[in-house]
Amino acid sequence: MRVFNFSAGPATLPEAVLRQVREEWLDWRGIGSSIIEVSHRGRDFMAVRDEAEARLRRLLAIPEEYAVLFLQGGATLQFAAVVMNLLRGRSADYVVTGAWSQKAYREAMRVAPFVGGRVRLAASTEESGFTRLPLPTELNLDPQAAYVHVCTNETIHGVEWLSLEPLYESGVPIVADMSSHLLSRPIEVHRFGLIYAGAQKNIGPAGLTVVIVRRDLLSDPWPGTPAVMQYGLQEANQSMLNTPSTFAIYVAGLVFAWLEELGGVSAIEQVNIRKAHKLYAALDRLPLFENRVDREARSRMNVPFRLRDERLNERFLAESEEAGLKYLKGHKMVGGMRASLYNALPEEAVDALVAFLHDFAGRYGG
Ligand SMILES: Cc1ncc(COP(=O)(O)O)c(C=O)c1O
Structure with a gap:
């Protein structure tokens, strides 16, 4: 699978x-x-x-x-x-x-x-x-x-x-x-x-x-x-x-x-805009998470985010992996999490991640 x-x-x-x-x-x-x-x-x-x-x-x-x-x-x-x-x-x-x-x-x-x-x-x-x-x-x-x-x-x-x-x-x-x-x-x-x-x-x-x-x-x-x-x-x-x-x-x-x-880079750009928008919207909405990058500089491809309570990091990684969402651990230089949303990542993957963020926030406070 x-x-x-x-x-x-x-x-x-x-x-x-x-x-x-x-x-x-x-x-x-x-x-x-x-x-x-x-x-x-x-x-x-x-x-x-x-x-x-x-x-x-x-x-x-x-x-x-x-x-x-x-x-x-x-x-x-x-x-x-x-x-x-x-x-x-x-x-x-x-x-x-x-x-x-x-x-x-x-x-x-x-x-x-x-x-x-x-x-x-x-x-x-x-x-x-x-x-x-x-x-x-x-x-x-x-x-x-x-x-x-x-x-x-x-x-x-x-x-x-x-x-x-x-x-x-x-x-x-x-x-x-x-x-x-x-x-x-x-x-x-x-x-x-x-x-x-x-x-x-x-x-x-x-x-x-x-x-x-x-x-x-x-x-x-x-x-x-x-x-x-x-x-x-x-x-x-x-x-x-x-x-x-x-x-x-x-x-x-x-x-x-x-x-x-698929229609080339203009077509994939539209998908990429949608994917990034969905993820940033969830991160902004849920107080448990944060992305610190200025809105006008936020990458559509690589989305670093952190849990405000870092003690939940391990649990987040274990549960997300369990849910089939893999390799979300952030780069060691910045810590936290990172979701990369390259062209080949299907939109359903972002939908699944967003649903998981809501679910996790519901269970662990906000
Ligand atoms: C923006 C950027 N530049 C350079 C590199 C280094 O690439 P490579 O490992 O292919 O030398 C990377 C690797 O992830 C990268 O993301």
């Missing part, structure tokens, strides 16, 4: 996709092998890879002047790769709104001296406990910066940039870590210099990192950049400078097909 899986990542995948993988696992479309048993450069896998890219381009309306790369090393490797490819001898701005943009900032600080670059903190909301976004007036952006880095959805703190207008105005290329909300809603790719995302939330299994980068930014990496980290080289080699994560690319392609069939 499949449970409702609220994991932040690796996360729940569409059941239809898992069934299809099972269906074609031993003999992929009559070739007599699994697709993960054949050469990544062979006709069959190349077709899988090309179709995955074409579907992703359609889903996000990615313009031709952007390269789509299927890399490895997770979003974490991109923290350094961005610096090595884009920073040479210049300065970059970092906006810190939670644990992930802070990690990206710290990695950039570590790597920048090697490439002769500098890193500036353009804004931080740490003093709020990362419960809000910076006001436009708090963004101290350098118009000469090589890029401004932002994490558009903070998976741990549950803070999402629902409007990026203040950043668009900066005029410098925006580099965005969209790991935990890419494909959850439409985005204007042409407003960004580079977008990256680890796959294990809305895209597919872990092991794949998607990078969408404007081609004019590909040409001037720091010469010491390892080959597999050079965007230009990867682009010239169809992301196959070395053996890619064929399984993750294959499954991602199936997830893209599933999403296209």
Whole structure:
């Protein structure tokens, strides 16, 4: 029996996709092998890879002047790769709104001296406990910066940039870590210099990192950049400078097909808005629970919440698991609970969680 899986990542995948993988696992479309048993450069896998890219381009309306790369090393490797490819001898701005943009900032600080670059903190909301976004007036952006880095959805703190207008105005290329909300809603790719995302939330299994980068930014990496980290080289080699994560690319392609069939990112956005609204409404209504994030910055994908009486935490986790609602334990940095509501989490899962919250509150006081 499949449970409702609220994991932040690796996360729940569409059941239809898992069934299809099972269906074609031993003999992929009559070739007599699994697709993960054949050469990544062979006709069959190349077709899988090309179709995955074409579907992703359609889903996000990615313009031709952007390269789509299927890399490895997770979003974490991109923290350094961005610096090595884009920073040479210049300065970059970092906006810190939670644990992930802070990690990206710290990695950039570590790597920048090697490439002769500098890193500036353009804004931080740490003093709020990362419960809000910076006001436009708090963004101290350098118009000469090589890029401004932002994490558009903070998976741990549950803070999402629902409007990026203040950043668009900066005029410098925006580099965005969209790991935990890419494909959850439409985005204007042409407003960004580079977008990256680890796959294990809305895209597919872990092991794949998607990078969408404007081609004019590909040409001037720091010469010491390892080959597999050079965007230009990867682009010239169809992301196959070395053996890619064929399984993750294959499954991602199936997830893209599933999403296209559902009507794409605009259609799933409507579902995501509804799901998030239902959960936040329950958390706001029931005094036993609280979500501390500013209303206009609340993530649709990751909803951290706490029980006002922390002594009930263990009981909450045990009873929710018993009710088939799994992986609700919050990240250790913030404690409490977290429900991740990615595309593949069915709306019934949120309905079941909301019903459980009401039931639990009824039994344990408010
Ligand atoms: C927003 C964000 N950035 C970066 C990462 C790191 O990703 P990876 O583990 O793929 O390196 C995560 C992982 O959960 C994340 O949520």
